[in-house]
Amino acid sequence: MAETHSLQDLQQPAVSSKVFVQRDYSSGTICKFQTKFPSELESRLDKQQFEETIQTLNNLYAEAEKLGGKSYFEGCLACLTAYTIFLCMETHYEKVLKKIARYIKDQNEKIYAPRGLLLTDPIERGLRVVEITIFEDRSIGSGR
Amino acid sequence: MKNCEYQQIDPRALSVLPSSAQNHTEKKAQRPRRKWEVFPGKNRFFCDGRIILARQNGVLPLTLSLIIVTCGLFFAFDCPFLVKHLTVFIPVIGGVLFVFVVLSLLRTSFTDPGILPRATPDEAADVEKQIDTSGSSTYRPPPRTKEILINQQVVKLKYCFTCKTFRPPRTSHCSLCDNCVERFDHHCPWVGNCVGKRNYRFFYSFIISLSFLTSFIFGCVITHITLRTQAGKTIVQAIQESPASVVELVVCFFSIWSILGLSGFHTYLVASNLTTNEDIKGSWSSKRGAEDSGNPYTYNSIITNCCATLCGPMPPSLIDRRGFLPHDEAIPAVSASEIELPPFTAKNDAHMEENCQDISLSCTA
Numbered sequence: 001m002a003e004t005h006s007l008q009d010l011q012q013p014a015v016s017s018k019v020f021v022q023r024d025y026s027s028g029t030i031c032k033f034q035t036k037f038p039s040e041l042e043s044r045l046d047k048q049q050f051e052e053t054i055q056t057l058n059n060l061y062a063e064a065e066k067l068g069g070k071s072y073f074e075g076c077l078a079c080l081t082a083y084t085i086f087l088c089m090e091t092h093y094e095k096v097l098k099k100i101a102r103y104i105k106d107q108n109e110k111i112y113a114p115r116g117l118l119l120t121d122p123i124e125r126g127l128r129v130v131e132i133t134i135f136e137d138r139s140i141g142s143g144r
Numbered sequence: 145m146k147n148c149e150y151q152q153i154d155p156r157a158l159s160v161l162p163s164s165a166q167n168h169t170e171k172k173a174q175r176p177r178r179k180w181e182v183f184p185g186k187n188r189f190f191c192d193g194r195i196i197l198a199r200q201n202g203v204l205p206l207t208l209s210l211i212i213v214t215c216g217l218f219f220a221f222d223c224p225f226l227v228k229h230l231t232v233f234i235p236v237i238g239g240v241l242f243v244f245v246v247l248s249l250l251r252t253s254f255t256d257p258g259i260l261p262r263a264t265p266d267e268a269a270d271v272e273k274q275i276d277t278s279g280s281s282t283y284r285p286p287p288r289t290k291e292i293l294i295n296q297q298v299v300k301l302k303y304c305f306t307c308k309t310f311r312p313p314r315t316s317h318c319s320l321c322d323n324c325v326e327r328f329d330h331h332c333p334w335v336g337n338c339v340g341k342r343n344y345r346f347f348y349s350f351i352i353s354l355s356f357l358t359s360f361i362f363g364c365v366i367t368h369i370t371l372r373t374q375a376g377k378t379i380v381q382a383i384q385e386s387p388a389s390v391v392e393l394v395v396c397f398f399s400i401w402s403i404l405g406l407s408g409f410h411t412y413l414v415a416s417n418l419t420t421n422e423d424i425k426g427s428w429s430s431k432r433g434a435e436d437s438g439n440p441y442t443y444n445s446i447i448t449n450c451c452a453t454l455c456g457p458m459p460p461s462l463i464d465r466r467g468f469l470p471h472d473e474a475i476p477a478v479s480a481s482e483i484e485l486p487p488f489t490a491k492n493d494a495h496m497e498e499n500c501q502d503i504s505l506s507c508t509a
Contacts (some may be wrong), residue, residue, distance in 0.1 A: 018266050018270070020266075020267055020270045020271075023312065025292050025294055025299075025301075025312065025313055026292065026293055026294060027294070027295070028294055028295065028313075028440065028441055029312065029313055029314055029326075029327070029441065064457060065456075065457055065459075066457070067448075067451065067452055067456055067457075071455065071456060071457045072451055072455045074455075074457070074458075075345075075451075075454065075455025075456060075457075075458075076455055078458070079345070079349060079454075079455070082243070082244050082247040082248065082251075082349075083247065083248070083251050083346060083349075084247065086458065091457065091458045091460075092457055093457045093458060093459060093460055094460055097460060123460070123462070123464075124464075125261075125264065125267065126260050126261040126462040126463070127462060128260070128263070128267070128309060128312075129267060131266075131267070
C-alpha cells in the first residue's frame with residue numbers, strides 16, 4: 001500500500017468553484033464586463049476592490065477599441081499597403097492586450113492570490129467572461 | 145500494485161500532479177500539440193495554424209484562376225498593343241490593381257473571420273445552471289433567448305446549442321463552418337470562408353478593387369478592339385488577330401454586373417452599419433411604425449459608420465490557433481462528452497434491460 005506523495009500534493013490547493021463575470025452589452029458590442037458583485041465572493045473579497053478591477057479592465061478594453069485619429073491612421077495605412085503591414089507591425093489592440101495581461105498578473109499577485117482567488121485573462125475565454133477561480137481555504141487543510 | 149510499491153521516483157514527475165504522473169510523463173515525451181489540432185469547428189489549417197480556411201472552400205480555386213487567367217491574357221495580348229498606341233501606364237495600373245485584388249482575396253480567405261471559441265465545460269455548466277429553472281423531462285428544451293437593452297433598444301440574444309453559450313449581439317452560427325462568428329455577414333463560397341468582424345474590411349476592399357479591375361480590363365479591351373477596327377479592319381478581323389480579347393470581354397461582362405451590384409450593396413451596408421444577415425432578416429427595418437426600431441449599432445453618420453467598419457481597430461483572433469495545449473486541456477475534452485451522456489444513459493439503460501431480458505428469455509427457451 002505504498003503511495004508516493006510528492007510535495008505538490010500537499011501544497012496544491014484544490015479548486016472549490018469558479019465564478020463567471022459575464023459581458024455587459026448595454027452599450028453595444030464593445031468589450032465591457034458586468035460590475036455586479038458575485039455573491040460567491042462575498043466572504044473573500046471587498047465589493048469595492050472587485051468593482052475597481054472590473055472597471056479598470058473595461059477602461060482598458062475601451063482604450064483598445066477606441067475610434068479616433070490613431071486607429072483611423074492605422075486602418076488607412078494598412079489599406080494602402082494591402083494589409084501587408086500587419087505582418088510586421090503589432091496592432092494597437094494587441095499592444096493594449098499585453099497591457100491588460102500585465103495588469104491582471106499584477107492584480108493576481110497583489111490582491112487575488114493572497115485571498116485564494118485567481119483571475120483568468122478574458123482573452124483566454126474568447127473575451128466572453130472573466131473567470132474567477134476560487135480555491136479551497138488552505139487553513140482547513142486536507143489530507144487528500 | 146507491484147508498480148506502486150517499487151516505482152522509482154522520477155524527479156521530473158514531481159512537477160506534475162501525482163494522480164496522473166505516469167500518463168503525463170508519457171505525454172511529455174510526445175510532441176506538444178497546438179490548439180488548432182483540436183479545434184472543434186469545420187476548418188482546415190495550414191502552415192502550422194497560421195492560415196485558416198473553411199473546410200468547404202467552395203469555389204476559391206475557381207475565383208483565383210478566373211482572376212489570374214483573365215489578367216494573364218490581358219497582360220500578354222492586349223497590353224503590348226495598348227502600350228504601343230496609348231501609354232505605358234496601362235499595364236502599370238493593371239498590375240497594381242491585380243496585386244491589390246489577389247492580396248485582398250487571400251487575406252479574406254485566410255483570415256479568421258472572428259470565430260468565437262466554444263465555451264469551456266465549466267462555463268457551459270454555469271450558464272445551464274442559470275437557465276435551468278425547472279427540471280424538464282425532454283432533453284432539448286425550447287430555444288433559449290435572453291433579452292437585453294442596447295442603446296434603449298430591445299435585442300434578443302439566442303443560446304447556441306453547439307457552442308454552449310449565449311451568442312453576443314450580431315453574432316451568428318455558420319452551419320457550413322460550424323462556428324459562431326462575430327458580426328456575421330455571410331458565408332462567401334467565392335472566397336471560401338465566412339465574412340465576419342475581422343475580415344469584412346478585406347472582403348470589401350476585395351470587391352471594390354475587383355470592380356475597378358474588371359471595369360478597367362473591360363474598358364481597355366474595348367479600346368483595343370476599337371483601335372484595331374479604326375485602322376481599317378472589320379471587327380471580325382480584329383477579333384481574329386486577338387482572340388484572347390473575346391475571352392476577357394465575356395468574363396468581364398458577366399462579372400461586372402454581379403461585382404458592381406455587390407459593391408453597391410455592401411457600400412450601402414457599410415454606410416448604415418448593417419450586416420448582410422441583418423439586412424436579409426429585416427431585423428431593423430422600420431415596419432413597426434414610428435417606434436424607434438432602428439439599428440442600435442449605427443453612429444447616425446455615414447462617415448463615422450464607414451470609418452468604424454473599415455478603418456476601426458483590428459480586433460485580435462480569439463481562437464489562439466498557435467498556442468500550445470496545456471496537458472490538463474486534454475481532459476476537459478473527455479468531460480465535455482461525459483456531460484452529454486447522462487440524459488441518454490437513462491434511455492439506454494432501459495433499452496439494455498429489455499435486451500437483457502430478451503436474451504435471458506431466449507437462453508432459457
